[in-house]
Amino acid sequence: MPDLDMIISPALAARHAFFGRAGGASSGVYAGLNCGRGSGDQASAVTVNRARVAEAMAVPGLAGVHQVHSADVVTLTGLPETAPRADAMVTATPGLALSILTADCQPVLFADAEAAVIGAAHAGWRGALAGILENTIEAMEALGADRSRILAVIGPTISQAAYEVGPEFLDEIRADDEEALRFFANGEGDRMLFDLPGYGLWRLRRAGVSAEWTGHCTYADAGRFYSYRRATHEGAPDYGRLISAIRL
Structure with a gap:
């Protein structure tokens, strides 16, 4: 098998990887x-x-x-015949690998090693704002996890330097919580730069779990990662999707 680019965090005590684009068969x-x-x-x-x-x-x-930028989480005990419409999964079933697709949004992997419970979430700004991260933690707790033991890692995602947004975006985030204004920096004109992984880390830590970001920007490294926004800026007809996976 060709060598795959697997980004692994020492913080997660479960088999996992945030995969880059190397080693695939697509062209x-x-x-x-x-x-x-x-x-x-x-x-x-x-x-x-x-x-x-x-x-x-x-x-x-x-x-x-089937990811839809929602706050919905499903609990799985095996491979579903049809992918449910949701944006996160949790399981306590050994040998079941949970996978998330992204191309700028946050892939977030969770683990409570003591309880042997894991989770995986797709968290763009809309899902994060709606509560997908907090809902994933609650679903893990329903399986016996304790949020004080849960570790969450955000994988490759778009960084603040590349994430330009408009005033309507800022207003929507601010309406939820004024404290989130800290994740915006001034851009050109009325544009702002949004720190998506910083926002994700803030929401995770506020929910009582330990969290970190791998530090990889999908937009900045075209050779290693797919990026929806980069493809849009380049006028590309489509873009690939990165995968992240975790299992017990």
Whole structure:
């Protein structure tokens, strides 16, 4: 199997990886390890890529959700026949790999090693604002986890320097909590720069869990990561999706 780019955090005491785009079978704008079935990539290439990720995680298949930028979490005990519409999953089932797709949004992996409970969340700004991170923690607690023991790691995501937003965006975040204004910096004109991973870390830590970011920006490193915003700025017809996975 080709060498895959696997970013691993020593903080998570569960088998996991945030995968870069290296080592995949896709070509063109998807070149590399595109794992998004919803992309316009060849289905056969995506199938090969996902199989390589499953092999790296030592599982027969990957559990996932049909991501819709919601605050909905599902509890899984096995591979679902059809991906449920949600943006996070939790499980206490050994050998079940939870996977999340991203291309600038935050992939967040969670683990309570003592309780043997894990979670995985897709947290763009809208999902984070709606409470997807806090809901994932609560779903883990329902399986026996304790938030004081939960560790959460945010993987490659768009950094503040590359995330320009408008005043309506700022107003929506501010309406939820004035303290979140700290995650905005001045841009050009009426534009602002939003610190998505900083916002995610703040919400996670405020919820009582230990959290960190791997420090990788999807927009800034085209050779290593896919980025929806970079593809848009370049006028590309589509973009690949990165995958992150965790298992007990």
